[in-house]
Structures are given as C-alpha cells and as structure tokens.
Amino acid sequence: MSQSPHNMDYDSSGPPIESEISTSAEQLINNNNNNNNNNNNNNNNNNNNNNNNNNNNINNNNINNNNITDMDTNTTPTLPAISQGPILKFPYSLSSLHWDEDHLENKESVYCYCGKEKAKIMISCDLCKQKFHLQCIRLLEGSLQLYGDWVYRFSCSVCAGRESFERFSKNWVDILEITLFNLQDQKHRHVMGVVYDEMPGIDLQQPLSSSSTTKKSLSSSTSSLSSSSSSSNNNSLGNSPQIQSPKFDSVNSIMDPEDQRFQYFSFDQEIVPFVEINWNLLCSDKKKKLHWQKQLSQALTNGRIFKSGLVNWNMNGYWALGTDQLLLKDNTVFKDKVLAPINNKKRKKKKSSKEEERDKYLTKLLLIPNKESLFVPTIEYDIMCVAKENSAPQIKIGPDQLTVSNEKGYRMARASYPCICGDWYFEIDIMDDVGNCRLGWSTSRGDIQANVGYDQYSYAYRNSQGDIFTSGRSQPYSEPYGKGDTIGFFIRLPVTPNTKPNEVNFPFINQLDVYDLVSNEMPPIPVAGEEPQPPAPAEPLPGSFIMFFKNGVSPSTPAFQNINKAMYYPAASMYMGSTVKFNFGPTFKYPPQDLSFRPYSDILKKK
Known part of the structure; x- marks a missing residue:
C-alpha cells in the first residue's frame, strides 16, 4: 500500500457497517x-x-x-x-x-x-x-x-x-476533521431553522425514524424550509441519516455565523461525545481503549489543521476546524496519493488534459496543510498575534502572544498573518537591555533559524549599531536603540497592473486560493533523481519601500526600496535573552505623521 501523510491502513476487518436504513x-x-x-x-x-x-x-x-x-x-x-x-x-x-x-x-x-x-x-x-x-x-x-x-x-x-x-483506516486527525465538519454542519442547520430534539437512550448510530425525532422551526419564516427539507430527495436518496450530536453548551450557544467563535466546539461536551456516539462509523478498525480521549486530544494539538479556542479567544477546551476543503478530498487523484490503489485500475474514460491538470493541482493544494514546514495563514489563527507555528521552536512566546524572547543564538518570530498589498504599520517595544535584536519584515522563505535580514527574504533594523540588514549585508541607517524605545515599522506594497484580485482581497478569499498563494511563495519541490531547481529570481515590486522609526523619528529616505514582491510578515529575531513586545494596533505610541497607513491589526478587517 502506498504511504500517505495520514498513514492510512487498509481495513480488511469485514463488510461495511450494517444498520437499519430505508428499504431499497x-x-x-x-x-x-x-x-x-x-x-x-x-x-x-x-x-x-x-x-x-x-x-x-x-x-x-x-x-x-x-x-x-x-x-x-x-x-x-x-x-x-x-x-x-x-x-x-x-x-x-x-x-x-x-x-x-x-x-x-x-x-x-x-x-x-x-x-x-x-x-x-x-x-x-x-x-x-x-x-x-x-x-x-x-x-x-x-x-x-x-x-x-x-x-x-x-x-x-x-x-x-x-x-x-x-x-480504510482513519487516523485521529481524519476522525477529528470529519467530526468538526459534521458539528459545524449541524449547527448551521440549527441556525437555518431545522433542528432535531435530543432523544435520551436512542442509539444515535442508527437512522432516527420520524417517531423518534421532532422537527422544529425556529421561526415562522423558516417553517417552509423545515417542511421542504423533510420531504425532499435528500432524505430518501441522500441517505443522510439523522446522526446527532450532543446539544450545544452554554459557551458555544453563539448562533451568529458571522461571529468567528460560532465554529468552536467543546472537546469534552461535544467533540468526544460525537466520536463516541458514532464510533462504528469513524473508528470501526480501532479498539476503544480506556483513555482513547487522550489520543484524540493530542491529535488536536498536533494536527495543524485545527484552531485552538484558548489561543484565539481564551476559551479553554474549545476547538474549531481550520480548513474548509474536506469535500474536495473525495477525489480520485487525491486518494491515489494517500490511500492504497483501487483494485480495478481501468478508468471508465480518459480525462481531458485540462481536467487532469486541475485534479493534480487540487491535490497539491490539499496536501499543503499536512506539510510541517509550511505555515498557512487562516488555518490556525483568527487573531493577529505571534504564531508559534510560524516561528522558530526555540522562541518563547508570552501568554499575551505578543511578547517574545530567545535564550541563545538568533532565532526568528513571525506574526500570524502577512500583508500582500497596501500601506501597513506596527510597533515593537524593547523590553530590556539583555542581548541583541534585529527587527523588521520577513517572507515565509526567511530562515527562522537565523536573524531577520540574514537572507534576501527578510529586512531588518539592528539595535546595537542602528544599521539595516538584508541578504546578510549591513548598511548605515539610523541610531541604535535599546530598553524603553519603541520601534515603528512601515511597509508600502503598491497595487500594480499585475496584482491579482486574491492578493488585494487577502485574507478574505477562498482557502484554496490561500494555499495557492502559500505554494507560490515556496521553492520548487525537489523531484527524486533530478537536480534541485534553483529558486525563481526575485521580482522587485516597483514603488514599494520599507521605513523604520525610533520613537516616531525616521531618516528622510526609506531603508529599502523596490523590495521583492512577496507576502510579508512582521518579524523579530532575538539573541542571548533579548525580549521584545509586538503592538499590531490599532492604537500606537508613535503613529507616523506624514504617511497614510492602516494599523496592521486591520489585516483581519474587511475593507
């Protein structure tokens, strides 16, 4: 069997799960x-x-x-x-x-x-x-x-x-992804006006008959939806059994789909009961061990496709599904990558080259969240903060998710969201006189195991000498800075005729388009037996520039001009115990007086 990112094994335990369903x-x-x-x-x-x-x-x-x-x-x-x-x-x-x-x-x-x-x-x-x-x-x-x-x-x-x-066998990440997807779907149906009473003692692995469920309409305006839903083809041909979950608890009673907390569910009161209730559908090949919930919890932490309620909203024990592409995984090319091959390899008809290329590209995008080296904005974070997954593992992030430090050699910390177009500003406060720091901007290709400015993918302002760095080269710029100083960071990324709509509208775009942007930022994937391809030459962005400020004062000329076109993250690198604190806005100590800008926190606000 081919290896998969999820380490799926062929389930030969027997025929499909049997249960009562409408007569054929x-x-x-x-x-x-x-x-x-x-x-x-x-x-x-x-x-x-x-x-x-x-x-x-x-x-x-x-x-x-x-x-x-x-x-x-x-x-x-x-x-x-x-x-x-x-x-x-x-x-x-x-x-x-x-x-x-x-x-x-x-x-x-x-x-x-x-x-x-x-x-x-x-x-x-x-x-x-x-x-x-x-x-x-x-x-x-x-x-x-x-x-x-x-x-x-x-x-x-x-x-x-x-x-x-x-x-095929599902690992715990697959199980959680399907579970959260169904919980989200049920909650949306609840909001749309069709809900089902919880019936104690009913085996919820079985389809519920009309005698054991009571359909209710939340309002008269949705009663027609409830009626049509109960008699549509979706019930008889849709084989959509009324598989239920526990009731939404008090914290998760938020019923406004526009509220991002709407998508979060309690691990103890909703996620675990759903898995247990539907064990035969999710874990038919697994033996239910005494503490199976611990494995489930670990998968949430390590799965890289789930949002933590504690990290994002200070809601301990709550989780949301960070991806929204589950239905696209029911795709032949994707399954060929992650599951064993089908017994009969004969295709009914040869697909057109256009369709085939689309399937291959779709599969490439769907595999991106499983790659540990890639950080995908929008998957794990609803808020602007320092992202653990986008930073070197040696970085220590404070409870406020804004304060960062590092004990030894230079390591980099980066924000949870990048900017692609526009004029943006944020600040960093220097918290002590210990060690050194280099602060600025970095693309996703900037080396997090080095200082900002180490390579061509990042731009830095150094504390000890007040000089600036990129590609490992220094040049004079401004004054040194230290404890108590506030450093400001401005970037201008103009919209050009070549700018794509997805770049302008980021992050409020289809998640596959986010994957596409991330994929384009990364170097070509090496092919076995072939020489590694060199990275594509950097493409300067006309009219772009970076400025640094010390306590509101900046040299009259930009630090860097016509920088490379890319997605830029606020970044800080610390050395030998240095500690700094990000401020993404909207309120700043020293906002630029002669520049139009948006606070970096506005990245998460629709224009």
Whole structure:
C-alpha cells in the first residue's frame, strides 16, 4: 500500500457497517409482488373476502408507493429496471454532463444509476467520478456514511462490471476533521431553522425514524424550509441519516455565523461525545481503549489543521476546524496519493488534459496543510498575534502572544498573518537591555533559524549599531536603540497592473486560493533523481519601500526600496535573552505623521 501523510491502513476487518436504513427499491418491489400474489391467492380461495382483499391491495400499494415516493418523482432519466444482475449502463450519457471546476456538481443535476438529483451524502466512483446515492449502491444496502467521509475506494458496476467498495483506516486527525465538519454542519442547520430534539437512550448510530425525532422551526419564516427539507430527495436518496450530536453548551450557544467563535466546539461536551456516539462509523478498525480521549486530544494539538479556542479567544477546551476543503478530498487523484490503489485500475474514460491538470493541482493544494514546514495563514489563527507555528521552536512566546524572547543564538518570530498589498504599520517595544535584536519584515522563505535580514527574504533594523540588514549585508541607517524605545515599522506594497484580485482581497478569499498563494511563495519541490531547481529570481515590486522609526523619528529616505514582491510578515529575531513586545494596533505610541497607513491589526478587517 502506498504511504500517505495520514498513514492510512487498509481495513480488511469485514463488510461495511450494517444498520437499519430505508428499504431499497428492489426489496420494495419484491415485497409488493409478494403482497399481490398473496392477495390473489386469497381471492381465489375465498370470494367472500374480495372486497377486503382489494382494500388490502390498495393499502399495500399505498404503503409501497409511499416508501418509494422519491424514487418515482417526475425527474428524468428514470431508474433503470431492477434485475438480479448488476447495472451495466447509465440511463443518460455520462460524457454529456457539465461539471463544476471541482467536480462536485453538474449543471444537469443528473447523478447515480438512477439519474436523479444529488443528495447531501454521495459516494464517488474512482473510475468515472460520478456520484451515487448510498441507497442505490446494492453493496452498501443498510450502511451509513458520515457527511464528508472520503476515506474509501468505490467502483460502480457500470465501470467495473460489479460494485467494489473498500473502507480504510482513519487516523485521529481524519476522525477529528470529519467530526468538526459534521458539528459545524449541524449547527448551521440549527441556525437555518431545522433542528432535531435530543432523544435520551436512542442509539444515535442508527437512522432516527420520524417517531423518534421532532422537527422544529425556529421561526415562522423558516417553517417552509423545515417542511421542504423533510420531504425532499435528500432524505430518501441522500441517505443522510439523522446522526446527532450532543446539544450545544452554554459557551458555544453563539448562533451568529458571522461571529468567528460560532465554529468552536467543546472537546469534552461535544467533540468526544460525537466520536463516541458514532464510533462504528469513524473508528470501526480501532479498539476503544480506556483513555482513547487522550489520543484524540493530542491529535488536536498536533494536527495543524485545527484552531485552538484558548489561543484565539481564551476559551479553554474549545476547538474549531481550520480548513474548509474536506469535500474536495473525495477525489480520485487525491486518494491515489494517500490511500492504497483501487483494485480495478481501468478508468471508465480518459480525462481531458485540462481536467487532469486541475485534479493534480487540487491535490497539491490539499496536501499543503499536512506539510510541517509550511505555515498557512487562516488555518490556525483568527487573531493577529505571534504564531508559534510560524516561528522558530526555540522562541518563547508570552501568554499575551505578543511578547517574545530567545535564550541563545538568533532565532526568528513571525506574526500570524502577512500583508500582500497596501500601506501597513506596527510597533515593537524593547523590553530590556539583555542581548541583541534585529527587527523588521520577513517572507515565509526567511530562515527562522537565523536573524531577520540574514537572507534576501527578510529586512531588518539592528539595535546595537542602528544599521539595516538584508541578504546578510549591513548598511548605515539610523541610531541604535535599546530598553524603553519603541520601534515603528512601515511597509508600502503598491497595487500594480499585475496584482491579482486574491492578493488585494487577502485574507478574505477562498482557502484554496490561500494555499495557492502559500505554494507560490515556496521553492520548487525537489523531484527524486533530478537536480534541485534553483529558486525563481526575485521580482522587485516597483514603488514599494520599507521605513523604520525610533520613537516616531525616521531618516528622510526609506531603508529599502523596490523590495521583492512577496507576502510579508512582521518579524523579530532575538539573541542571548533579548525580549521584545509586538503592538499590531490599532492604537500606537508613535503613529507616523506624514504617511497614510492602516494599523496592521486591520489585516483581519474587511475593507
């Protein structure tokens, strides 16, 4: 089996998890035929009961028709005739469907063997990439699937002659990602007006029947949404079982989706119960050990795709999912990278080069958060602070997440968000006279195991001599500084005709676009057996410049001009015990008097 970033193992423990679910169309038809035969026999044996039998026939037909209502809606094409053999042909032309860029939906709303609309939970075929309703897959009759669970390989019978389905082991990071994704989804549904009562004693791994759930509307304006939701194809074909989580607790009762705390959930009261309730769907290959929650907690800390409530909002024990691309992982090329290969490697049809390149690029972006050497803004932080993951591990960060120090040789600390365009200003207070420091700006390629200004990717102002540094070279600039001084940092990054909209609108852009920006900042990935490619030559940004201020005073000329085009982080490097404190604004001790600027904290405010 191919190795994956998640170290996934093939789960050969047995067939898919069985549970109660709506009866399949084939079973309903067989039951209907049996009922009709029984009624005909009754008619032949006892003519006096003809009326009763006719009534029974009508009732049976009504029951059956109610059960397969969603299978008989007036959408085309219709479900192929059910036979004992596998379905070998779609009732539509697969090649005529027009899919979106990420292959999540098609314009025609045609899916599955049945050709009906897409439901919430769908299973993707690795060969043709079509999406299938869980109930239409005969191999999975009676099975459940959590929303967003992509850790499987499936081949439909049209592609492979018979259906093939394999589940794979999930590690704790995968389990947490799917758990938080479902908790978020349930909370959004709650806000939209459709909620389900918690029913003590119910096995929540089983689909809840209408008798065990009570749908409620939060307001009259959402009652129609609640009604339509209960009768839509998404319930019958969507195989979206009412898998519940514990109620939202008092702290997490924030119901404003615009509030970033909306996405946070209690580890003890929400995350752990959800995993325990849905253990068979998330951890079917794992033995539930006595202290399994400890492994879950460690994965939250080390997973690099989760936001800490303590770090961001002083909410201890709360966590949020930092990524929003889980549904894109249900992708053949991505699975080829992280899961074992599918049994049948024959593809239904050769993809166009454009689609193939898109899948490869999408996979490259999806793998970025798993690379320990890369820091991705927007994943782990909601606030402007010093980012532990964006700094050298030797850096000591104070409880305020603004004060930093370092005991020995030069090491760098960087902020949680960079700037790409605009005029920005922040300050750093010098807290003591111990050691030395070099302060300024750094790109993501700046060496965090060295001082700011060590390479071409960072620019510094040194305390001991008042000179400036980049590429390891010094030049005179201003006065030395020390304890009690406040150093100001101004950067201008003009918008040019070559500036992209995502660069202007950062960080309020699609997270894949954030990954794209991070990817472009990094050197080319080395290919085995080939000579490492040199980094792309630096591209100067016309009109850009950096200025440094000591207690509000700066030389009349910029420290650096036409600096390289890049994403720039506020940065500080300390030596032999030096301690400094960042101030990102909005209030400053010495705001520049002759420059228009925005406080660096405004990076997190929409324009």
